[in-house]
Amino acid sequence: MLQTSPERGFDEVLHGRFVRRLNRFSLLLEVEGSALKAHLPNSGRLEELLLPGRDLLAGRRGSSLRVLAAYRGEDLIPIDSSLPNELLPLLLPRIRELEGFRISSREVRLGRSRVDFLLESPSGGKLFLEVKGCTLFHGGIALFPDAPTARGLRHLEDLSASGRGAILFLVQGKAKLFSPNFHTDLAFSRALLELRDRLSVMAYSLPWESPLNPRLDELKPLSIPWEEVEGLARDRGSYVLVLENPEDQEIAFSAGEGGRVHPFPMGFYAYVGSAMGGLNSRLRRHARRRKRSFWHIDRLTERMRIKRSIPIRGRRLECDLARALSAISDGPVEGFGSSDCGCSSHLFFFREDPTDKPSFVELILEFKTLRTFGRGATG
Numbered sequence: 001m002l003q004t005s006p007e008r009g010f011d012e013v014l015h016g017r018f019v020r021r022l023n024r025f026s027l028l029l030e031v032e033g034s035a036l037k038a039h040l041p042n043s044g045r046l047e048e049l050l051l052p053g054r055d056l057l058a059g060r061r062g063s064s065l066r067v068l069a070a071y072r073g074e075d076l077i078p079i080d081s082s083l084p085n086e087l088l089p090l091l092l093p094r095i096r097e098l099e100g101f102r103i104s105s106r107e108v109r110l111g112r113s114r115v116d117f118l119l120e121s122p123s124g125g126k127l128f129l130e131v132k133g134c135t136l137f138h139g140g141i142a143l144f145p146d147a148p149t150a151r152g153l154r155h156l157e158d159l160s161a162s163g164r165g166a167i168l169f170l171v172q173g174k175a176k177l178f179s180p181n182f183h184t185d186l187a188f189s190r191a192l193l194e195l196r197d198r199l200s201v202m203a204y205s206l207p208w209e210s211p212l213n214p215r216l217d218e219l220k221p222l223s224i225p226w227e228e229v230e231g232l233a234r235d236r237g238s239y240v241l242v243l244e245n246p247e248d249q250e251i252a253f254s255a256g257e258g259g260r261v262h263p264f265p266m267g268f269y270a271y272v273g274s275a276m277g278g279l280n281s282r283l284r285r286h287a288r289r290r291k292r293s294f295w296h297i298d299r300l301t302e303r304m305r306i307k308r309s310i311p312i313r314g315r316r317l318e319c320d321l322a323r324a325l326s327a328i329s330d331g332p333v334e335g336f337g338s339s340d341c342g343c344s345s346h347l348f349f350f351r352e353d354p355t356d357k358p359s360f361v362e363l364i365l366e367f368k369t370l371r372t373f374g375r376g377a378t379g
Contacts, residue, residue, distance in 0.1 A: 010059035013068065013211065018054045029058055029065065038065035042081045045147045048072065048136060048361050049079060057211050068211035076208050077135050077172050084133040084170045085116055087206075087214060092119075094219050095168070097202050101127060111158035113151075115165075126164055127200075130155045134171040136181065138362075141369035142171040142205065142222065143181035149188055156191045159199045166200035171222065178203035178222040182233035183313050183368050186280070189233045196226065225373070232314030232372060238274040238321055240364070241286060242308040242355055243300060245269060251299050262333070268350040269304065270325050270360075271297050271337065274318040283309045296337050297347075308355055310364060314372050321367060322346045328359045 019028035019035055027050065029038045038058050049070040057076075058065045069078045085106075092098050101119040108118040110128050117129040132152070134144040145152055159165025169178055180189035192201065203222040207215045245264055252261045275282040285291060286301055286309065293299055312321070322343045326332055329348035337346035354360035 010061050010066075012060050014058050014060055014065070016056050016058060018050050018052060018056050018070075020052070021050060027067065029056060029067070031058075036065055038067050040067045040079075042067075042079045042135075043147075044081075044135065044145065046070075046079060046135065047146070047355070048138075048365055049077060051358055051361065052356050059211075069208070075173055076211065078133075078208055078211055079135055079172075080211070081133050083172075084131045084168075087170075088117065088129075088131060090214075090216060091170075091204075091206075091219065094216065095202065095204060096221070097166070097200060098127075098129075098168075110162060110165075111154075113154050113158040115155060115159065127166055128159055128162055128164055129166045129168060130159060131168045131170060134169050134178075135173075136365075137171055137173055137175045138365040138368075139370040140174070140176040141373060142169070142175040142178045142203070143183070143368065144169050144178070145181055145185055145188060148185045152185075153188050153191055156188070156195055156199070160195040161198075163198070165198075166202065169201075169203040169222075171203065171205040172208065173205065174207050174218075175205040175222055177373070178224050179229050179373070180233065181368075182229070183237075183311055183372075186233060186235060186313070189229070193226070193230055193233060228373065234313060235279050236276045237279055237311060237313035238272065238316060238318045238367075239279065239283060239312060240308075240310040240321065240325070241271040241273070241297070241301075241306055242310070242353075243269045243271065243304040244307045244353075245304045249303060251303055253296065253299060264300075264304075264333075265349070267330075268307070268353050269300065269333070270329065270348045270350065270354055271300070272318055272322045272325060272346045273297065273337065274316050276316060279311055279313065283311065300347075307353070312364075312367050312372065315374075317367060317371055318346070319343050320371065322348075324363050324367070325360075328357075328363060329354075 016029040016031040021027045024043050027040050028035050055071040057069045058067050104120040105118040115128050115130045119127040136143045136146040180192045182189035207218050248266050250261045250263050325348045330351050331349050332345035333347040
């Protein structure tokens with residue numbers, strides 16, 4: 001147990017392990033052998049952080065628990081979405097674009113939105129500021145949002161329409177580059193690209209010493225590769241479908257394939273595909289249970305539940321993804337979905353849910369960041 005700074009008003013900070021998420025704003029935390037319910041002050045998916053057994057820190061106030069941060073490897077990542085706003089008074093003199101501004105009002109009505117702050121410059125100029133905390137980063141590349149955000153899209157539109165708007169993306173750890181997360185929210189990303197000349201867009205990284213102690217001296221501005229993002233943020237790319245097979249079953253394929261029947265043991269399957277045009281439509285088609293069977297995968301989606309659809313936009317990385325998944329899976333389904341390439345398969349079996357496995361989550365992050373931006377390769 002760690003004692004906290006008094007300004008947050010916690011009696012103590014407890015170390016625990018993530019069990020499961022109960023809903024958007026609560027989870028179960030194992031502390032010293034007991035499962036305790038804790039408030040989760042973050043509506044994001046947090047899929048790279050909330051993995052079974054992952055170490056978390058939670059503040060206790062009386063009998064109530066509030067999740068503060070998660071460990072990812074040795075990195076401590078705050079996930080309390082209120083922290084960036086609480087920090088802004090300390091950040092203002094350290095952010096070049098905001099130097100000299102002071103906070104005039106909080107939670108200000110603007111068009112259809114409420115934005116976090118109204119700032120005022122020494123000369124009396126006004127600036128509407130929205131602050132977005134970012135917990136999704138890998139290999140020095142940070143992405144926002146981690147889930148589709150209609151509210152965030154409205155913020156962009158209303159801030160830009162005001163003519164006096166700004167948005168600050170505060171990455172909760174070390175990074176070098178920031179990008180809108182076009183993999184997950186193409187509409188938000190395209191809007192940011194199109195509106196960036198009508199509002200001030202800032203991105204900074206801030207490492208943390210503890211869930212209540214930021215390293216303010218290490219606050220750094222991040223580059224945003226706008227031209228590169230413009231080319232990547234398109235409705236095209238590769239994807240992974242994670243399917244859950246509830247029971248052992250045999251699935252027959254078309255007579256054109258010799259009418260063969262293939263056994264599929266109970267478990268999970270990861271299928272890799274690509275659509276270099278109309279990726280969203282492709283994913284919607286896969287999600288429909290009633291459709292004319294055209295590809296091998298159609299027969300599986302009729303008999304199995306799609307647990308996750310994971311688009312990886314921009315580049316054609318289908319075969320690279322297949323090779324990487326093969327290395328962490330429990331085995332390929334030989335010859336499935338790979339008739340037009342040299343891969344042994346594009347379908348891989350997992351005995352347990354791969355979305356709960358750090359190896360799978362890190363692999364997907366690698367492809368969404370370093371591989372998408374051409375900064376590295378998966379081993």
